[in-house]
Amino acid sequence: MxxxxxxxxxxxxxxxxxxxxxxxxxxxxxxxxxxxxxxxxxxxxxxxxxxxxxxxxxxxxxSKEALVAAVIERHNEEIMGIVRTTLNEVMDMPIEKAVRRLVTVAIEAHRINPELHRVLAEQIPRAGKLDVEAFNREVHSLVRAYFESHRKEMRKIDLDVATFICVSSIEAVAHNTVLNQAEMLSEKMVRTLVDETTRMVAGFLR
Amino acid sequence: MxxxxxxxxxxxxxxxxxxxxxxxxxxxxxxxxxxxxxxxxxxxxxxxxxxxxxxxxxxxxxSKEALVAAVIERHNEEIMGIVRTTLNEVMDMPIEKAVRRLVTVAIEAHRINPELHRVLAEQIPRAGKLDVEAFNREVHSLVRAYFESHRKEMRKIDLDVATFICVSSIEAVAHNTVLNQAEMLSEKMVRTLVDETTRMVAGFLR
DNA sequence: AGGAAAAGCGAGTGAATGCTCGCATTATAA
DNA sequence: TTATAATGCGAGCATTCACTCGCTTTTCCT
The missing domain is CATH 1.10.10.60 (Homeodomain-like)
Incomplete structure (x- = not known):
């Protein structure tokens, strides 16, 4: 079986x-x-x-799964490239600026190919589970590394917990913004969302 | 076709x-x-x-879809019942206490039947799209109603934006907590997560 | 009791689809 | 040129699966 x-x-x-x-x-x-x-x-x-x-x-x-997996991998790699680059750029910035950049990039990443992202997120059954986990682990460890080197700007908090909450929240806001509200996505709206999400996350860390 | x-x-x-x-x-x-x-x-x-x-x-x-839809509806109704009840209980509480209760309930709701929740979230292809949207809309409007009646405790902020960010974040933390870390879910860990998520969201609103 | 309606049955059908296999075509190199 | 390997082909096999249909059994009602 x-x-x-x-x-x-x-x-x-x-x-x-x-x-x-x-x-x-x-x-x-x-x-x-x-x-x-x-x-x-x-x-x-x-x-x-x-x-x-x-x-x-x-x-x-x-197999068919192998083909779908290849598509997922290609898409994930595209996003991971952006995330890696951004976290490098951001390494020396203070928390507020860095978080703002990350939130912006998260939304941009979801806008690369929203339709494909939606299908991968909503319709693909079993496959790609490992890919997704590896993806999450890498994002987590990159963000955690940033937090480590900025500990002095942060209040006392377990870094894994902080990373987990921040990454989950930013990802969810970006995901839902792009996938549930594609219509009403004026530039102004995006700016408001970035501002407020940044405020929430940065305030949380300080 | x-x-x-x-x-x-x-x-x-x-x-x-x-x-x-x-x-x-x-x-x-x-x-x-x-x-x-x-x-x-x-x-x-x-x-x-x-x-x-x-x-x-x-x-x-x-059709087969009808059966799956029935399962989804039953599960959603179970969760919505809890959410509705909780938001009633919480209506008169100050923000900090209310948010804490909501975060706790969000995690509890995801723990009702984690395996079913995972399958519905990860493996169901097309169906239930409308159900999920209706579900989200109701949660959104319930939370928004609470925010409206507690405006005076909050800073000036667009209520829809605030609701969107808070609901997305809390849901994501609860979802990821239960589904990605089912193993290392000590009671202490859960308490930490609730504390910190509450702090983030309540701090964001004040 | 007895007739009608509701509920239940399950072998079978038709269509979709993942994948194989034997052969044809094109490229490489001796 | 010619032998060998790499690439490409696509009809069809085997299987799975949603769904039907003619029939039987159970329940309801008078």
Whole structure:
């Protein structure tokens, strides 16, 4: 029972043509996920949209899950890149400025590809669990590192607890802002939300 | 195309026997969702576990989605009951005390049936979208009502923005606490989290 | 009692879909 | 050029699963 479908490619793309095939497949998967939803995302359809045969698909991805996982990984990596960069930039800033920047970036990150983000968050069943956990762990440890080196500006508080609460809150505000209110997202509104969220988090830490 | 599966029962349960059947079906659905996950939850299996035939299942639920929707509704109603009650109790309390109570209740609510909550949050694809939105709207309006009647204790701030940020944050902390850290959930830890989250939110409002 | 309505049954059907396999085409290198 | 490897193909297999339909059993009502 409990068959665990493989996630690693059964063959690596060596020549240029096959690398293009792999890209096309991942791209097609993302497009179909966004445009038709997870339910309609079948391997036959992915192959069709990628302009490739099912057979070729299975040369590089051992299962449907592997393809979805590749899309998730690509998206997560894109966001993690931004987060890593931002936390570097922010390392020397005081708390208030740093938090403001992080809140802003969190919203920006969610706006990279909101539709894909929504599908990944709402429709993907089991897969990517490990990816998401690794993602969270990295964000947590990056933020925690910032807090450590700014301890003197902060009141006495357990750093893990502080990190947990801050990251959860900022992520939730960004997520809900982008996904539940995409319509009423004037620039003014965003600025207010950033201001207030920053106030909450920075006030909490001081 | 875009076939929308019905959600209303095709027949209402009138006699006692049939009401028991309906209950057994919903209960079985919840059990299978928790024990085997959404993917393994088939109508045949639900009927089997409920001790009922597939034919009978389709007497009362026109589609698989309808069954899952019933489970979601039951779970949401259970939580909303608690939230409504709590907000009544809290109506006359000052902000600090009220927020503390709300944070505590949020965590308790997530602990009612964590496994079901996880499955509903992580594995259910399309369904229940409307339910979730209605749920959020009601929570939002209840909390907003409390804020309105305690405006004098608060600094000047747009009540919708304040509600949005507070509800998002509290929900996220409760959700992540229960679902990502079920293991290391000592009572002491919970108390710390409640204390700190309360401090953050109450401080934000004053 | 007896007839009607409600409830229950479960083998079977049809459609969807993940994936395989034997073969065809293209690239590489000797 | 030609042998070998890499890449690509897509009809079809095997399975799963939501759902139907003709029928039986139970309950209700007079």
């Amino acid at each position: 409990a068959r665990k479908p493989p996630t690693k490619p059964r063959k690596n793309a060596l020549q240029e043509r096959s690398r293009a095939t792999v890209d096309a497949l991942v791209e097609a998967t993302a497009r179909i996920l966004v445009r038709e939803g997870f339910e309609k995302t079948s391997t036959n359809r992915i192959a069709e949209i990628a302009g490739v045969s099912v057979g070729s698909l299975y040369q590089y991805f051992p | 875009a076939r929308k599966p019905p959600t209303k029962p095709r027949k209402n349960a009138l006699q006692e026997r049939s009401r028991a059947t309906v209950d057994a079906l919903v209960e079985a659905t919840a059990r299978i969702l928790v024990r085997e996950g959404f993917e393994k939850t088939s109508t045949n299996r639900i009927a089997e576990i409920a001790g009922v035939s597939v034919g009978s299942l389709y007497q009362y639920f026109p």
